[in-house]
Amino acid sequence: MDFMPREASIIRTLVELADNLVEEYDVVEVLCNLSDRCVETLNVDSAGVMLASASGDLQVVASSSDAMRSLELFEIQANEGPCLDAFRSGEPILNHELLQNDLRWPRFTKRALDDGFHSVHALPMRLRGRTIGALNLFRISQGSLTANDVLAAQGLADVATIAIIQHRASLEAYELNDQLNQALNSRIIIEQAKGKIAESAKVDLDQAFVLLRNHARNHNLGLTDLCRYVANGTISSVSIDQFTPPTPRR
Amino acid sequence: MLLSDDHSKGSLCRTDDVAAFIEETQYALGEGPSIDAYLSGRSVLAQNLRSLSVPHWPVFTPLALDKGIEAIFSFPVRIGAVRLGALNVYRSETGALSTDQRSDALVLSDVAARTIVSLQAYAAPGTLSQEIENGANFHFVVHQAAGILSEQLGISVQDALVRIRARAFTDDRSIDDVATDIVNHVLLFDNDLSNEDKD
Numbered sequence: 101m102d103f104m105p106r107e108a109s110i111i112r113t114l115v116e117l118a119d120n121l122v123e124e125y126d127v128v129e130v131l132c133n134l135s136d137r138c139v140e141t142l143n144v145d146s147a148g149v150m151l152a153s154a155s156g157d158l159q160v161v162a163s164s165s166d167a168m169r170s171l172e173l174f175e176i177q178a179n180e181g182p183c184l185d186a187f188r189s190g191e192p193i194l195n196h197e198l199l200q201n202d203l204r205w206p207r208f209t210k211r212a213l214d215d216g217f218h219s220v221h222a223l224p225m226r227l228r229g230r231t232i233g234a235l236n237l238f239r240i241s242q243g244s245l246t247a248n249d250v251l252a253a254q255g256l257a258d259v260a261t262i263a264i265i266q267h268r269a270s271l272e273a274y275e276l277n278d279q280l281n282q283a284l285n286s287r288i289i290i291e292q293a294k295g296k297i298a299e300s301a302k303v304d305l306d307q308a309f310v311l312l313r314n315h316a317r318n319h320n321l322g323l324t325d326l327c328r329y330v331a332n333g334t335i336s337s338v339s340i341d342q343f344t345p346p347t348p349r350r
Numbered sequence: 351m352l353l354s355d356d357h358s359k360g361s362l363c364r365t366d367d368v369a370a371f372i373e374e375t376q377y378a379l380g381e382g383p384s385i386d387a388y389l390s391g392r393s394v395l396a397q398n399l400r401s402l403s404v405p406h407w408p409v410f411t412p413l414a415l416d417k418g419i420e421a422i423f424s425f426p427v428r429i430g431a432v433r434l435g436a437l438n439v440y441r442s443e444t445g446a447l448s449t450d451q452r453s454d455a456l457v458l459s460d461v462a463a464r465t466i467v468s469l470q471a472y473a474a475p476g477t478l479s480q481e482i483e484n485g486a487n488f489h490f491v492v493h494q495a496a497g498i499l500s501e502q503l504g505i506s507v508q509d510a511l512v513r514i515r516a517r518a519f520t521d522d523r524s525i526d527d528v529a530t531d532i533v534n535h536v537l538l539f540d541n542d543l544s545n546e547d548k549d
Contacts, residue, residue, distance in 0.1 A: 154456035160490075173490070214364020277453045278393050285391070288430030291490045292507050295533075305494055305533070331431035331497065331507050 106141065110252045113137040117259045119267055126322035127279075128286045130263045131162035132313070134235075138256055139164045144221070144237040148172050149260055150183050151225075151233035153284055154277045158187055161287050166306050167215050168238060174211050183234045186222035186251045188223065190231045193222040193255070195244040218242045221250075223257040226266060232280060234267035235260060255286050286324040293327035300337035307343075351376070352385050352435040352466070371417050372438055375410060376454045384436035387424035391433065394424040395454070398444040423452075425459040427466070430493055432508040434466050464488070467508075471515035478548040488525065495529035503539060513539060 117137070120130050131149045140148035146168035150158045158176055163169035175181035180191040182205070197219050202209035212220065221237040235257040237245075245253065264279050290312070297308035316326045318341055329335035351373045354373040383394040395402035399411050399420055414422065421441040427434045437459045439447070447455070492514065498512040514532065517539070531537035 142351065153460075154453045155460075227465060275449060275452060277449065277456055281456045285428065287490075288488075288493050291493035292430045292432075292497040292500075294496040295499075296501045296507075297497075298494070299498045299501035328431045333506065337501055 101122055106249075109141045110255075113141050114255060114259060117256075117263070121263055124322070125263070126286070126324050127264055127283045128161060128290060129313075129323040131260055131283075131317070131324075132261050133265075134256060134329060135162045135164040138235070138237060138253070142237060142253055143239070143243075145240045146217070146238045148183075148236045149178075149225075149233060150187065150236065151264070151280055151283055152187065152231075154281055158184065159284055159287065161233075161283060164208075168236075171212055171215050171238070172219070172236065175208050178207045178211075180205045182220045182222040183236045186224045186234045186236075187231055190224045190226060192224060192250070193220065194250060196220050197242050212238070216240055219244075221245060221253065223253055225257050225261045227261050227276065230276070232261060232264065232276065289324055290327045293330040296330055296337045297340055301340070301342060311340055311342065351438055364549065368417055368440065369438065372414070372419070372440060375413055379407075379409050381407045383407070383422050383424035383431050384438055387426045387436040388433055391426050391428060393426070393456075395446070396423070397421045397446040399443070418442050421446075423447055423455065425455045427459045427462045429463045429467070429511065431490070432463075432506075432511065434463055437462055443522070467511050469518075470512040471519060473515070473519055489529075491533055492525055492529040495532035498532055499539060502529070
C-alpha cells in the first residue's frame with residue numbers, strides 16, 4: 101500500500117491549482133487541468149466538470165477525455181444521471197456501480213456501460229448553500245473510492261468552485277452568475293476555435309483542442325484569449341503550432 | 351443595442367424614449383456602459399451614477415443624469431467570440447439589481463443573441479420562441495460547426511452561425527442536426543451564396 105505517493109500527489113495538485121489562482125488565470129484551463137489531475141491522483145479513469153448557467157441548465161465545461169465529454173453531453177440531453185442528481189440534490193453520489201437494467205438512470209446507465217464505464221461518482225460544487233455544478237468521476241472498473249479519495253475529490257471540487265468565484269474577483273465585485281456566465285461563454289469560444297483549427301489543420305476536434313492548449317502554453321497565452329483571437333480572426337488558424345512530430349491519436 | 355467594430359449599429363428593440371436616448375447618446379459619444387460591456391464582454395453595473403466609485407463616463411454620465419437616469423446596467427450580448435451588442439437596463443432611482451434580476455438579464459442577453467442570429471437568418475415568425483421554449487442553448491456542436499464553416503468559406507464565425515441557422519430553417523431540420531453534418535463533413539456549403547437563402 102503506497103499511500104504516501106498518492107497523498108503527495110494530491111497535495112502537489114492542490115498546491116499547483118492554488119498557485120494557478122494567484123494571478124490572472126483562465127477558468128476553463130484551470131478546470132481542464134483539474135479534470136486531468138483527478139484522473140492522475142484519484143482512482144478514476146475519466147473526470148469532468150459541469151456548471152449551471154443562469155437559466156439553471158447544466159453544461160459541460162471540462163472533460164479529461166472525449167468519451168467522458170460525449171457521455172456527459174448525453175446525460176444532459178437525456179436529463180438523467182449521477183451528475184444531474186448530485187447537482188440537483190447537492191449531495192454526493194459515491195461508488196455507484198452501474199448494472200444492466202438500472203432503474204434509477206436506465207438510459208444513462210446503458211450508454212455508460214456501452215462506453216465501458218462501470219462505476220460513477222459525482223460531487224456537487226457548492227458555495228454558500230448553492231450548488232453551482234458537479235465534478236464527475238467515472239471508472240472503467242467496478243470498485244470503490246476510499247474515504248481518503250472522497251475527501252481529496254471533494255477538496256478538488258472545492259478548488260474548482262473557488263476558481264470560478266475568484267476569477268477577476270479582485271477587479272470588480274462580480275456575482276456568481278456573472279462568473280458562471282463568463283466560464284460558459286469561454287467554453288463556447290473554445291468550441292468555435294476548435295472548429296476553425298480542426299478545419300485548417302485537418303485534424304479532429306480533440307486534436308484541435310490539444311493544439312490550442314499546446315499553443316497557449318508555448319506562447320504564454322490564456323487558453324480562452326488564444327481561442328478568442330483564433331475565432332475572431334485576429335490570429336490566423338494556420339499560425340497555430342502544429343504537432344511535431346505528428347502524433348497519431350485515437 | 352447592437353454594436354460592431356466597424357461602427358455600424360442598430361437597435362434591436364427598446365422600451366421607451368429614455369432607452370432610445372441611452373443608445374443614441376452612446377453611439378454619438380463612443381462611450382458609455384453598453385460600449386464597455388460590448389468591448390469587455392462583461393456585465394457593467396453602475397448602481398449609482400452620482401457615485402465616483404462606479405465606472406464613469408465623463409460626457410455620458412451628466413447627460414444621463416439630466417434624463418433622470420440614476421442607475422444603469424449593461425450586459426454583453428454575445429455567442430462565444432461573436433460580439434453582437436449589449437442589453438441595457440436603467441433605473442430612475444439608485445440601487446443595485448437583485449441577484450434574480452441580474453440572473454434574468456443574463457438569460458435575456460442569451461435570448462437576444464439568438465434572436466439576432468435568427469433574424470439575420472430570416473427566421474419565420476415564432477420559430478425562435480418555439481425553439482427557446484423547447485429548451486437548451488445551442489449545443490457545442492453548433493459552435494464547432496460555426497468554426498469549421500467559417501474556415502471553409504473564409505467568413506466570420508458570426509456569418510457562419512447565421513448560415514447554419516438559415517440552412518436549418520430552409521431544410522426544416524434542427525440546428526443541431528445541420529451542425530452535426532457539418533462537423534462530420536457530410537454537409538458541404540457552397541461558397542456561392544446564390545444557392546442559399548441569403549442574398
